[in-house]
Amino acid sequence: MKKENLIQYIYGIADNALILGQRLSELCGHGPSLETDIACTNMALDLLGQTRSYYQYAAQLTGENITEDDIAFLRTERQYKNVLLVEQPNNHFGYVITRQFFYDVFHLLLLQELQNSKDITLSAIAKKAIKEVSYHQRFSSDWIKRLGGGTEVSRQKVQEAVNDLWKFTDELFQLTEEDKSIIESGAGADVSLLKEKYYQIVIEVLEEATLIVPELKWFRKGGKEGVHSEHMGYLLSDLQYMQRTYPNMKW
Amino acid sequence: MKKNWPLWEVFVRSKNGLEHRHFGSIRAADAEMALENARDVYTRRSEGVSIWVVESKNVTASNPENNGELFEPAQDKVYRHPTFYTLPDEVKHM
Amino acid sequence: MSEKEIKNLEEIFEQRIARDEKIEPKDWMPEKYRKTHIRQISQHAHSEIVGMLPEGNWISRAPSLRRKVALLAKVQDEAGHGLYLYSACETLGISREELYEQLHTGKAKYSSIFNYPTLTWADIGAIGWLVDGAAIINQVPLCSTSYGPYARAMIRVCKEESFHQRQGYEIMMTLAKGTPEQKEMAQDALNRWWWPSLMMLGPTDAESVHTEQSMKWKLKRKTNDELRQQFIDQTVPQADLIGLTVPDSKLKWNEETKHYDFGEIDWDEFWQVVKGHGPCNEERLSARVDAWNEGEWVRDAAMAYADKQQKNKIKKAI
Numbered sequence: 001m002k003k004e005n006l007i008q009y010i011y012g013i014a015d016n017a018l019i020l021g022q023r024l025s026e027l028c029g030h031g032p033s034l035e036t037d038i039a040c041t042n043m044a045l046d047l048l049g050q051t052r053s054y055y056q057y058a059a060q061l062t063g064e065n066i067t068e069d070d071i072a073f074l075r076t077e078r079q080y081k082n083v084l085l086v087e088q089p090n091n092h093f094g095y096v097i098t099r100q101f102f103y104d105v106f107h108l109l110l111l112q113e114l115q116n117s118k119d120i121t122l123s124a125i126a127k128k129a130i131k132e133v134s135y136h137q138r139f140s141s142d143w144i145k146r147l148g149g150g151t152e153v154s155r156q157k158v159q160e161a162v163n164d165l166w167k168f169t170d171e172l173f174q175l176t177e178e179d180k181s182i183i184e185s186g187a188g189a190d191v192s193l194l195k196e197k198y199y200q201i202v203i204e205v206l207e208e209a210t211l212i213v214p215e216l217k218w219f220r221k222g223g224k225e226g227v228h229s230e231h232m233g234y235l236l237s238d239l240q241y242m243q244r245t246y247p248n249m250k251w
Numbered sequence: 252m253k254k255n256w257p258l259w260e261v262f263v264r265s266k267n268g269l270e271h272r273h274f275g276s277i278r279a280a281d282a283e284m285a286l287e288n289a290r291d292v293y294t295r296r297s298e299g300v301s302i303w304v305v306e307s308k309n310v311t312a313s314n315p316e317n318n319g320e321l322f323e324p325a326q327d328k329v330y331r332h333p334t335f336y337t338l339p340d341e342v343k344h345m
Numbered sequence: 346m347s348e349k350e351i352k353n354l355e356e357i358f359e360q361r362i363a364r365d366e367k368i369e370p371k372d373w374m375p376e377k378y379r380k381t382h383i384r385q386i387s388q389h390a391h392s393e394i395v396g397m398l399p400e401g402n403w404i405s406r407a408p409s410l411r412r413k414v415a416l417l418a419k420v421q422d423e424a425g426h427g428l429y430l431y432s433a434c435e436t437l438g439i440s441r442e443e444l445y446e447q448l449h450t451g452k453a454k455y456s457s458i459f460n461y462p463t464l465t466w467a468d469i470g471a472i473g474w475l476v477d478g479a480a481i482i483n484q485v486p487l488c489s490t491s492y493g494p495y496a497r498a499m500i501r502v503c504k505e506e507s508f509h510q511r512q513g514y515e516i517m518m519t520l521a522k523g524t525p526e527q528k529e530m531a532q533d534a535l536n537r538w539w540w541p542s543l544m545m546l547g548p549t550d551a552e553s554v555h556t557e558q559s560m561k562w563k564l565k566r567k568t569n570d571e572l573r574q575q576f577i578d579q580t581v582p583q584a585d586l587i588g589l590t591v592p593d594s595k596l597k598w599n600e601e602t603k604h605y606d607f608g609e610i611d612w613d614e615f616w617q618v619v620k621g622h623g624p625c626n627e628e629r630l631s632a633r634v635d636a637w638n639e640g641e642w643v644r645d646a647a648m649a650y651a652d653k654q655q656k657n658k659i660k661k662a663i
Binding site for chain 3: 022025026028029030031032034035037038041042044045048049051052055068069072073092145146149150153154157238239241242243246249250251
Binding site for chain 2: 034146
């Protein structure tokens with residue numbers, strides 16, 4: 001197993017947590033109720049905490065003198081390996097919840113596999129994160145049901161988000177070359193095998209929420225190869241603003 | 252008439268062996284959400300191992316105007332307390 | 346109730362407070378006590394949630410992951426504190442929605458300090474250090490205020506806030522020790538936030554309308570001027586320690602009084618901001634109004650869903 005592959009593999013997982021955490025934290029102070037605001041921030045904090053664990057490990061693996069922040073803030077857009085789903089903007093709360101739900105279901109399945117990783121650090125991070133993400137999935141599923149089964153307006157709004165974000169779900173199961181080598185070594189989780197289970201869970205919740213499951217057969221991908229949507233550049237200009245404007249300083 | 256999320260009272264057990272204690276209140280549309288909101292608001296610093304929520308309207312409270320008849324009659328029942336009884340000094344613990 | 350009876354109740358009530366007894370929600374209380382408490386507690390709650398906005402600006406731009414999670418947790422705490430305080434206020438017979446309505450229509454006030462902009466990362470340090478510092482000075486005495494729910498909320502708030510000021514001071518210290526550019530950023534933030542922080546402790550005693558009554562009800566323990574002096578006395582050495590200069594040429598240690606003498610506060614500016622002419626009054630209020638309005642369909646959905654679930658349960662039971 002090549003070390004560089006493992007590092008890229010870790011970025012693939014950690015960047016999802018970073019970017020989704022970043023998106024959620026944009027909401028802080030603007031949520032639909034104080035309670036919901038606090039809940040979404042809790043998820044953001046969980047995700048950013050996971051991000052740090054992964055990056056600290058990746059930084060250590062490089063054997064160079066770099067930190068979690070170099071990884072988080074100083075790569076170019078093409079070097080971020082997160083899926084397109086997590087970088088999609090907070091158009092309205094329906095999008096926030098749907099994006100979260102679509103990712104949570106995948107995230108939990110992934111972690112359940114990753115906890116068996118031969119890499120003890122990855123396994124330990126996954127074990128800790130499973131508890132957090134189980135709660136996220138419970139939270140987002142509950143809200144999908146509320147919005148779907150709530151009022152006519154809410155049903156339309158969440159359906160709009162489901163229709164819009166559905167096309168990003170298939171990418172979750174795509175394998176990059178680095179992924180394949182890490183799976184082979186026993187350190188990684190083969191996400192391509194999670195697809196059936198994923199859609200089964202997602203569809204069950206959508207149906208319970210009286211939402212229509214999109215019949216789309218055409219999916220978007222690219223994030224895992226570092227080819228992002230146009231939203232990503234703006235997100236990164238916020239995220240990286242300080243480190244780029246004032247390079248090489250301690251904060 | 253527009254309905255707002257009702258108010259819920261939150262009780263948290265800080266650790267096993269202790270009772271649930273009233274921590275405060277939150278707004279939530281249903282019991283499930285009330286539990287989640289209570290968890291997110293009141294246990295951010297690992298303050299709890301168990302939560303109860305009860306919709307505030309279901310709490311029946313005594314009226315302080317009746318405090319006289321409710322609570323004062325207990326005040327002169329001093330014989331319910333150990334200090335009411337005299338013991339010889341030699342008996343240190345009882 | 347006759348006037349005489351009310352008078353009598355009021356006397357008993359004041360005596361209870363003087364004896365350090367707590368007043369609880371269902372206890373009889375003078376209408377003025379209720380109103381004053383609704384005003385003060387809700388202002389306090391509004392300040393917490395409006396206060397999320399200037400700092401919230403910098404969550405997405407925080408310079409390191411460590412700083413990002415700390416700031417996020419701090420701003421989230423403010424939401425929590427707003428919530429505790431709204432809940433305390435609700436025990437006085439007014440709903441959170443009514444309180445929001447007062448905020449959104451400009452009828453209720455919040456702390457004017459949040460109408461100043463956060464322009465650089467150092468402002469996040471300055472807010473934590475100075476604004477939270479001043480807030481703590483205001484808040485600690487409230488932990489023993491006479492109204493039970495308010496006192497309990499404040500105990501929780503003060504306990505949680507203990508990391509907020511440290512977080513801010515640590516940011517300032519790091520900047521002050523950093524590159525010349527960073528130090529300049531810190532000094533600039535101190536220059537901009539110093540005077541508004543002093544104003545945060547309220548108008549001078551001569552101008553303050555509520556002080557005497559508030560003292561009696563333990564809503565206040567010290568006068569505004571005393572609190573301000575306390576804040577200055579504790580903060581100036583902290584600035585010295587990290588090599589920053591408090592922007593007041595008249596600031597000087599007075600060996601006789603054992604306090605710092607300080608320059609004249611620009612009260613015109615204070616009243617202008619209070620009246621709504623601060624740099625960010627409109628932005629802050631509209632951010633709150635937008636969040637509330639845009640969240641309406643979400644709150645309605647949850648309520649409608651809960652009602653449907655309830656009806657289904659009853660149907661099943663039959």
